[in-house]
Amino acid sequence: MRYTFYDKKYHFKTGFDTRTGFYMRTGILDENGKDTGVDPFMASYPHLIDVGIMGHCIHGKTGLCIKAGVECYQSGLTINKPNMAVEDFASIAQQCWGHTNQFALGGRGDPDQHEHFEEILKICRRNRIVPNFTTSGLGMTPEIAAICKKYCGAVAVSWYRSDYTTAAIQMLLDAGVKTNIHYVVGNNTINEAVERLKIDGFPEGINGVIFLLHKPAGLGTAINMLRYDDPRVAEFFELFDIQHPYKIGIDSCSLPGTIAFCKTLNPDAVDTCEGGRFSCYISADMKMMPCSFDQPSRYVVSLLDHTIQEAWESEPFDRFRDHLKGSCPKCEKRNLCMGGCPLMPEIVLCNSESKEGLK
Numbered sequence: 261m262r263y264t265f266y267d268k269k270y271h272f273k274t275g276f277d278t279r280t281g282f283y284m285r286t287g288i289l290d291e292n293g294k295d296t297g298v299d300p301f302m303a304s305y306p307h308l309i310d311v312g313i314m315g316h317c318i319h320g321k322t323g324l325c326i327k328a329g330v331e332c333y334q335s336g337l338t339i340n341k342p343n344m345a346v347e348d349f350a351s352i353a354q355q356c357w358g359h360t361n362q363f364a365l366g367g368r369g370d371p372d373q374h375e376h377f378e379e380i381l382k383i384c385r386r387n388r389i390v391p392n393f394t395t396s397g398l399g400m401t402p403e404i405a406a407i408c409k410k411y412c413g414a415v416a417v418s419w420y421r422s423d424y425t426t427a428a429i430q431m432l433l434d435a436g437v438k439t440n441i442h443y444v445v446g447n448n449t450i451n452e453a454v455e456r457l458k459i460d461g462f463p464e465g466i467n468g469v470i471f472l473l474h475k476p477a478g479l480g481t482a483i484n485m486l487r488y489d490d491p492r493v494a495e496f497f498e499l500f501d502i503q504h505p506y507k508i509g510i511d512s513c514s515l516p517g518t519i520a521f522c523k524t525l526n527p528d529a530v531d532t533c534e535g536g537r538f539s540c541y542i543s544a545d546m547k548m549m550p551c552s553f554d555q556p557s558r559y560v561v562s563l564l565d566h567t568i569q570e571a572w573e574s575e576p577f578d579r580f581r582d583h584l585k586g587s588c589p590k591c592e593k594r595n596l597c598m599g600g601c602p603l604m605p606e607i608v609l610c611n612s613e614s615k616e617g618l619k
Contacts, residue, residue: 263361263388266497269304276307276361278390281413281438281574283361285309295473302537305359305572309554313349313374314367315341317545319398328396328420330444333553343367344544346376346540349533350523352542353387355568362413365393366552367544372400372408381411394442395427396420405435416470426463433465440467440509446474450492457499460506465536468507473514475607488609490521497521507598516600517609519593532597536580540572550580554601586611605607 261278274285287295317336325332344367353363363384365371371393374380384391390413397417408415419441432439441462445453452531453471456462462469476482486493488597500508501524510518512533518525535541536550536559543549546563548571554560559580561571571577580602588597591612600608 262383266360267300267304268347270300270302273308274303277390277415278361281390281392282363287470296369297538305356305569306538306540307353307360308362308364308534308539309350309356309360310350310364310366310539311352311539312367312543312552313345313365313371313380314346314369314543315343317369318373319396324398324420327370327462328418328422329448330418330420331474331478331480332368333475333480334368335555339368340479341368341544343369343374346379348546349380353383353389355525356389356467357387359594360389362390362392366390367592369554370397370399371394372404373413376593377408381407385411392416394418395428396424398424398426400424400431401436402414402431405431407497408432408437409435412437413460414440414467416442417564419443429466436466439465441469443469443471445471445496445514446486449474449489450486450496454492454496454499456504457496457504457508460504462506464505466506469507470509470511471513471514473517473607473609475513475553475601475604477555477604482606485516485607486609488517493517493609498523513607514609515602518590518599518612519596530596532600533584535602536577537584540577542568550577551603553583553601560605579603590608 263276271289272286284487288300290296299521314499316339326337329432372395381391391392391490392412392414403448415423415432417439419425429439443453463551471578474484474486476485482574498521500518500522515532518530540550541549542563547560547566550564559576561574563571563578583602584598588594602612
């Protein structure tokens with residue numbers, strides 16, 4: 261089913277196809293409804309919400325993430341809190357009806373291991389929201405894969421380099437689920453990423469590989485951050501210009517690197533940080549923030565005391581947006597990346613002399 265929304269406050273239209281996941285938005289429309297070509301800075305309500313339904317990781321004690329070379333930014337190895345209550349999730353979904361297109365389910369563990377996983381997916385669909393999620397795949401079963409096929413738009417399996425990784429991918433593919441791989445790329449994994457892109461060394465049948473930039477948050481260490489002047493970084497991004505049998509995607513945190521090194525970048529196909537602009541994060545204990553990487557809770561609003569709309573229009577969210585509005589004012593490419601990450605300027609893959617205003 262296709263939905264079209266008109267944002268009365270910021271004067272633009274969006275379209276979303278619940279079957280394919282296709283999403284688009286126009287530029288700001290003038291008084292005659294003509295597209296001015298100027299991108300809207302933000303929406304009056306989040307179009308996508310990352311909902312952290314998992315307060316703890318049932319695999320945390322095994323240290324699967326660390327063993328797989330992935331340093332959990334949510335500190336799932338050390339923090340053990342209750343998962344999100346179904347009643348809280350239902351409240352979020354009900355508030356989002358008619359405003360939000362997709363929920364990305366996540367948190368400190370695998371969402372498919374939530375004690376009320378299927379009910380959560382049903383709640384999404386009852387409120388005209390498409391659920392997607394990322395999993396390590398360790399607890400995936402054919403039964404869970406069948407549930408995903410029934411309710412989810414897509415499922416991503418984290419690249420943990422293990423038998424259970426490939427087994428989960430195959431179970432999802434066998435069930436007919438649109439399946440992606442989420443690959444955290446950092447100092448410790450970029451060599452493998454380059455080699456696999458060169459030989460297209462990911463499982464057949466997947467929809468795409470989404471590369472997520474390693475961040476020094478939670479258990480994430482600074483030593484694994486990528487650096488602009490590392491020749492492997494240039495080689496990695498240049499491989500995006502080559503045709504692959506699956507789609508290649510990045511998180512918005514990686515956009516400065518894409519701008520710097522990709523030769524065939526289509527500006528219309530990418531977007532910079534959407535945190536506080538078109539998306540946000542809600543934790544299992546009902547704290548809303550522009551981005552899930554705000555682990556120090558600098559921009560948090562409690563949904564126990566406020567609605568999603570109130571949080572979206574709050575002072576902490578405006579402070580976060582100010583970074584994107586004011587950074588790198590002299591850069592000719594600032595409309596593409598707005599200075600990159602407002603939370604961690606050290607991860608921004610840019611060496612421009614115009615880089616300024618990032619704190």
